[in-house]
Amino acid sequence: MELQGDQLACNRGGREVFSGVCFNLLAGEALVVTGRNGAGKSSLLRMVAGLVRVAAGQLALKGGAPDIPIAEQAHYLGHLDAMKPALTVGENLQFWTGFLGARRDTTSALEAVDLAPLADLPAAYLSAGQRRRLSISRLVAVPRPIWLLDEPTSSLDAPSQTRLAQLMREHLRTGGMIIAAAHGAIGLERARELKLGSA
Amino acid sequence: MSAFASLLGRDMRLSVRVGGGALMGALFFLVVVSMIPFAIGPDLALLARIGPAILWLGALLASLLALDRLFATDYEDGSLDLLMMGGMPLELAVATKAIAHWITTGLPLVIIAPLLGLMLNVDLHALEWLALTLAAGTPALTFLGLIGAALSVALRRGGLLLAVLVLPLTVPVLIFGVAATNAAIVGPAPFGPPFTILCALSLASLVLGPIAAAAVLRHGLE
């Protein structure tokens, strides 16, 4: 499986955010996107996720299921947590596994992020870090090959960051791909770097 | 559990747990309909004649109330992005949310309408026809309102814009809904034709609404 981006350009609000971006990602590889604020890191991730239109260039996934759009083979972990405070932790995750069509057990996913004892707690009581971990559990519970992570370590304390790095390595080991936008190190040593806005 | 059942279940559960749920819409309906006789005066004959119109307008306003937040909450917490990345087509996801909205907001209106009709001196035997036309017409109000809800999220404006956009779209529904109810009460004009057209409008909006709303969300949220 191979994810190819060729001369990608993006327009947001009438202004060109980036252009001429190329990358090539094979199964088991990770790409870290860096650049100053406003360079378009989030926009690039959202473009691969199908949430932002490709203004120019080509985005193609070779080797995956041919007639399924990239968006349905990817997970997007953005700044927002997509979590309803009125539902419990368990109910939030069960909704996403049900909606995204996974059969994987939610308990093991919650255990993977150390949230299993809080499963019956209303999500309103969670701290910011725990909300982030709940979002991450969604990636574990629903198997999809591409992970698009926008500053995944924000709000996470050191032990949680280590846990996230473990989950990311496991994902790559099983043939997945990761594109992550980050300011600093996120625990993927052998990731390639794509620097935006260096002109 | 299928995607449809998950989304429907979640939306209904949220609507019950957050902000008073079904009862708030019915309460608003009750309050609005009660205001009219204060304004018009206790002329029972007049109230009986315009009763169906008052009830339809009240149902329309009450439906619009909750539509405002239909997509807004999902947009604000990032769920809308993920809903667009699911296996379910966005049109279907949007339609599912509308169905959940109708069950929790529209259906209570239909149930409470006969009681309010009684207060407006509407003919007793016409009350069940009134409920029937509302049951056939309120889905149209919800599904057409989807378009306004999607626009107000895409344009980042709320409240009154939604009403301004949706109300003109609902004019045919209003016309045929009131016509059908009046036909049931007064009599000479048969009930069938306006009621059938009302059902046709609802069915058409079931298709048109989600398609338009999904298109707005896709292109408007970039």
Next chain:
Amino acid sequence: MPVIDLANPTRFLNVVNRVLPWLIAATLILFVIGLYRVMNAPDDYQQGATVKIMFLHVPAAWLGMFGWGLMSIAALGTLVWRHPLADVAGKAAAPIGAAFTFICLVTGSLWGRPTWGTYWVWDARLTSMLVLLLLYLGVLALYWTAEEPGRGARAAAVLSLVGAVNLPIIKFSVDWWNTLHQPASVFRMGGSSIDPALLTPLLIMALAFTLLFLTLHLAVMRNEILRRRVRSMRLLQAQKLVEASA
């Protein structure tokens, strides 16, 4: 024991637990006496036995208004004197008062149908009772949507005081406007105008319903205090879980 001691919820609960059985007994006894008198009361020469709806309808009307009066006093307790249990008293009175107002409207409607020929008219007395019901529903909606018990309390207290303006309007409405509804016949200058054969059972039933209101009110207050305790304990437990897994 001075009233001020009842400000402590635990002590209040103790008092309620001791007083409630006596109140329930007194209520039951009064109802038995009242119903006996109602059954033996004479029929109206025009309305027949339907006049006996009055024994439910009139006390319900009085208690509907009494409930709002109670809420207004509780509101003063919340806003002015800062009594700790005042908002609980107000919150407990709301559903009971709303229920009695609803019973008043429904029984009045059913009574009006054979007597006046219609289920509902928009005359001053009925309309102001309907407005009272809408105000009750508004306050109840406020309580339902408040996320924590204390938050809705001040807003509800203000709403209670504003709505209290409606009560004198209801009382005097039938004197100010010529309406279909019966003019004041019990609480009037110059003594009541109802025959004592109907007046005495009416007053007994009114007393019985008032005791019922107070019994229910104390029970609901007790429930609300316990409910808040359960909520605090749950929050504490949740906090412990969150800290343990942080």
